[in-house]
Amino acid sequence: MPHDHHDHDDYHHEGMSSSGHPYRADNDGPLTYWQRMEIAVRELLVEKSHLIPAQIATQIEVMDARSPANGAAVVARAWIDPDFKARLLADASAASREMGFDIGPLNLIAVENTADAHNLIVCTLCSCYPRNLLGLPPDWYKTREYRSRAVREPRAVLREFGLDLAESVAVRVHDSTADMRYMVLPARPEGTEGLSQEQLASLVTRDSMIGTGLPRQP
Amino acid sequence: MSDWDGRRWHDMGGQAAGPVPMEGHDFALWEKRIDALMVLCGQKGLFTVDGLRRAIEDMGEDAFEKYSYYERWIAAVNQNLLEAGIYSLEELATRMDEIAARGPTYAEAQHG
Structure with missing residues (x-):
């Protein structure tokens, strides 16, 4: 299997795929x-x-x-267009469709991070995720550990993701269902005033839209 | 008397558990096909996502620990299609035997 290495991004390193995962030879093993x-x-x-x-x-x-780039485009537009942001927070399904993303019958709700509140999404019962906008969920999202603990000790879970929130920041955890799925609208990073919508979108990571991360700094 | 707290195994919210495992993998073709089959069967009205979940939940906790995500999905897709009468258990068993005879790898076991 040819391995296509991309070196343009710090998140990709040798031996890892373009999505930052180790390759595995699923198609080469004995038929299961x-x-x-x-x-x-x-x-x-x-x-x-x-x-x-x-x-x-x-x-x-x-x-x-479908990839987190779709969600990143939505987020970047919300950062620079207050009217769009209002529409996104009112009806994220409609706002995403407005940008040309076919999100099917998915009922999508955007929750906004602010200086005082941080949002985190989970599906405690299974693996519901805004897949029509962001693509398939990462493996950890579907694990017993994340599903069990995100609703009980979100701050401890966030620390495992490298995010140590001040006690003054409220943490709101949203438990998804098949019919109602969430995405986080992360707060726009400081010092990004002069950036274009496209440059802003490049700061928006998958995890920042799940709530287990923050956008990159420019 | 039962010690059961009223939850089924999949209702994991708030339970104690260890550190979140961060390793991931890129989906293989057979996994992507299972995802596509589920979506398409839903679109065709053969069964619903609730049917998928019900079958997965009925497999029990043992299956959650033992099988991978898309292994559980294909088992649940199959269960729903059998129940809907799309094909019979005998047709499935016969076909799976035929496939085993085609070759030792996933690629070689494709038809034709």
């Missing part, structure tokens, strides 16, 4: 029981005329095209 089930289910759905292979390939492309 569950892989056989996936092939069988897919073939049966096609043979019985419920799906055609092109639909499956297209859906994978659609999902691959």
